[in-house]
Amino acid sequence: MLKTGIWTPDTGVNYTRTSEEVESLVVEQLQNKTLRVTVAINNPFIIRKNLDVPKEALERLSFEEKFEGYVVDLVKEMSKEVKFKYKFHLVGDGNYGGFNPTTGTWNGMIGELIAQEADMAVMDLSMTSQRQAAVDFTMPYMTTGTPTA
Numbered sequence: 001m002l003k004t005g006i007w008t009p010d011t012g013v014n015y016t017r018t019s020e021e022v023e024s025l026v027v028e029q030l031q032n033k034t035l036r037v038t039v040a041i042n043n044p045f046i047i048r049k050n051l052d053v054p055k056e057a058l059e060r061l062s063f064e065e066k067f068e069g070y071v072v073d074l075v076k077e078m079s080k081e082v083k084f085k086y087k088f089h090l091v092g093d094g095n096y097g098g099f100n101p102t103t104g105t106w107n108g109m110i111g112e113l114i115a116q117e118a119d120m121a122v123m124d125l126s127m128t129s130q131r132q133a134a135v136d137f138t139m140p141y142m143t144t145g146t147p148t149a
Contacts, residue, residue: 003016004016004017005017027082027083030082030083030084031082031083031084032083032084032085033084033085034084034085034086034087035084035085035086035087035119035120036086036087036089036117036118036119036120037075037086037087037088037089037118037119037120037121037122038088038089038090038091038109038112038113038117038118038120038121039071039088039089039090039091039109039121039122039123040090040091040094040095040096040108040109040123041067041090041094042123042124043069044069044070045069045070045071045123045124046067046069046071046072046090046123047067047068047069048066048067049065049066049067049068051065051066063087063088063089064076064088067088071122071123072088074122075088075122086120089118091108091109091112091121092112093107093108093111094108095107095108095109095111096108096109096110096123096125096126097109097110097111097113097121097125097131097134098110099130099134106134109121109123109125110131110134110135113134113135114134114135121135127140
């Protein structure tokens with residue numbers, strides 16, 4: 001843990017590091033780490049390439065040789081910027097993440113994040129209040145819906 005500021009009742013929060021310094025520390029912590037990225041097949045985010053190869057050869061291909069799409073491109077560019085490595089895998093059960101109140105467990109990508117089987121899920125994943133209580137989200141890279149005035 002690093003001290004980034006102090007708080008007193010008289011003055012409130014006093015940051016000892018600038019936002020640029022904090023961002024630099026985060027980047028340094030990610031450099032040369034390999035992040036496990038969980039994804040699900042969904043066009044145009046993750047698309048299976050049409051490959052005419054025998055099944056044995058297909059099993060030896062890397063994820064990026066078998067799949068393409070917006071998420072692959074996004075993570076590749078992020079890794080260049082922040083200098084981290086990554087390893088994609090398809091979510092085991094094919095689900096995005098639902099909570100089972102009977103068992104108190106999550107499935108899908110959210111479940112993999114909670115079980116620490118993945119470090120990051122990158123997908124067109126809706127940010128629900130229930131999911132936000134379970135895992136952290138970044139700012140969305142895409143929003144849909146009707147604009148309000």
